[in-house]
Amino acid sequence: MTDSHGFAPQGTTGLPLYCVERTGFDAWRQLQVSELGSWVDAHAFTAVSGSVLLLPGNGGIAGAVLGIGDPLDPFSYAHAPFALPPGDWALATELDEGALNALHLGWGLGAYKFTRYKVPLRAPARLVAGSIDAETLEVMAACTRVRDLVNTPAEDMGPDQLEQACCELAEAHGARIEVVSGEDLLGQNYPAIYAVGRASHRAPRLITVHWGDADAPKLTLVGKGVCFDTGGLDIKAADGMRNMKKDMGGAAHAIALAGLVMARKLPVRLTLLVAAVENAIGPMSYRPGDVVNTRLGVSVEIDNTDAEGRVVLCDALARGAEDKPALLVDFATLTGAARIALGPDLPALYSNDESVAADWLEASGEQRDPVWRMPLWRPYLRYLVSNVADIANGGPSRMAGSITAALYLERFVPTTQPWAHLDVYSWNDTDRPGKPAGGEAQGLRAAWAMLKQRFA
Template sequence: MTDYAALLKPDKGQQAHDLHLVNEAGFEDWLKSRPEGEREAVRAQAFAGKGYELAILPGEKADQWSAVLGVADPEALSTWCLAKAAATLPEGDYRLSEGTPGKAALGWLLAQYRFDDYKQAPDPEQQRILHTGEPAPIDEYVAIAEATDLVRSLVNIPAGDLGPAELQDAVEKAARDHDGKVTTTKGAGLADGYPMIDAVGRAATQDRAPRLIELEWGHDKHPRLAIVGKGVVFDSGGLDIKSAAGMRWMKKDMGGAAHALALALLVMRLKLPVRLHLLIPAVENAVAGNAFRPGDIIKSRKGLSVEIGNTDAEGRLILGDALAKACEDSPDLMIDFATLTGAARAALGPDLPALFTDDDELAAALSGAGSAIDDPVWRLPIWNGYEEWMKSEIADLSNNSSVPMAGATTAAIFLRKFVEPGTLWAHFDTFAWRSAAKPGRPKGGEALGLRASWEMLKARYRDD
């Protein structure tokens, strides 16, 4: 993992290169105020103040150069406006010539994320260090960067190297680091207590056996917070097998678990006053003679019987048992993350996680938090009129809609069947992936909805 704590430091007057921020509207006035040598350097580099543009400005001595960066608004920096500079400037120390970076400090950190574990000759690591006159948020920005790094890296690891056991290892490490307690249920205990998790994962090889991983942390006197994450480490589709193209990126189908663990780590590291309950059902949806079949009926932990309409709608099954377990402890709030449906991507594209909740205040809090910190989410409806599409003639419900529309909504309807009435609950259908790079956001695994959730939790539970 990148050493993010080394990349953001309090400004104590250390030697550093100045970063001047301008936009297109103010560029000409700024340029007129600069010395002739700087003006000539700017013109030679075709800098015009557009977003993400960068030009090096000469100083009186060779090591006294500075840089000018194009941003949308120098007075209201976004998370990502310094990210390209953080990835392309020469190695060294920097500070803004005016003001403080605010949330742009996080983008500075995340632009220096690296995943080169599988490269024989990784690029040399370079550190671009930002000094800020606003030291109070540094620890939180570093924690968020580390949590985002965890999501990205877990998703990026090939499925052959990340099975249910490795997810369990990651949760156990988090527990050791923060005095949490882990309970893992597998084998006969899983089959008896969590039959849908067992059914989905039983076709995998013995060393990749299904399990429910739980972590508890915090004091009983605090409100109980349940965080649930879909941990399908690889999804072949089961007997309703995916196409080659559909299977290619299914290493990322545990992205919900990565988000859930990352959010739990933020809760523990930054000591949110809650009683945390993390639940990760971890499975591989494989093909073998004992795989669950279309037409099978599976009894759930909650007691509802589920007819299997499609074995590729497996994520909702394992989440159903986990949500039911979480509700048995009457949480004050429950959040789940899942790479659940292609329908959510068809509706919202890759950048916007679909948010589902029956509570308008919770939806507004999450949406507002996401907008404020450049981690947008978009609410979709849990439309009660579509409940009939999830009916089965011979079981309590089907795991597959009878109508090929509104797939993200019908998946949320299915999950809601396993949430105890009256439980405050939010469900994220997130992509956990970036198909094309943007400044600070490389191609590959990505945290989408994580920071919005953390910001909402801070507002809800922090006393200060």
């Protein structure tokens, strides 16, 4: 599904490519021969981040200068594959290891095109990269896995296909997979997952992948896998429903991160839990005002059927907490309120553990993969009070929507259980260099760095 032709084979000869920061441009300019310097001056080129200048030669193009910003930010380089003409390019600037890894990752992400249904108009420029760090390649694969899963329309990425993606991942890494689907969810005490997904012709399910040594520290990853969200009987307007194939973006992140954990052989006992459903409309739809039971025994009044993600997650989180892992992490495209508060590029991070939050934020800065911590402001639980059940999945107020959603999830996590929740958009609304419109991995690289720091 992915066009990965961003790198040329080893031994390929490429045109020279100079990666120059704005602050180092004057020094680079002074080293150039007068004719080339005049060419640069004529174009008023100053190596601002995201810029490219082609250099002339007797045979046409003799090379190029790439203006970069932060040399450790992969997206400083991600404009290159489509800003440069197609062909092979060889780095002519000395970069340290961190910057070189960032270049490779940014080039790979910048060369990405989702090609399952449409042939790209042009190929990306290729980088003569030589030997690429193995971890960089695996992080790149994880990011593109998220993009591919989210970009695939719901017709081809329903609960069955999400299960298949988990099966392929488990088979690749020698993991064990279990699936509970349809009415078996009731028999095995996952009533909330069943309630949300029962209206669809595609059976709801809980997918579980187990990997790692039994005596290793336990790590549990949970993903919201709502493969399409109509809103249920509280149906979304057309604009709100248009991109709801991305509502399984949390599951895509959890699957991709689990793949990284296994590929890099992080010394943990991993459990991946994906609650895969379609929030459809039909005679079996759950209704506003219904009271739904949950695995934990907490009753939930359904204020709004469009707040379904938290309903399926509460069963998955309760199951994940039963193993008492050293860390429980969930990913979910949970609220529009998080986007109103932070915009599309900043996932909202919640945690009941200060060290987990601090580690994730530190990794976010180091990896140039932003997340923003939000408060679990427990007085806002008043917005989830129900007169007929233990808790409601929403309420009449539009205040603090992302916070109240996180508080709802926290209700299903033991107070002693270290837990973090990432409310992630998983999407680029518009085309930007290295960030094509469509599915996007957000906070994933930071999450991986955080897990390495805690468990490696």
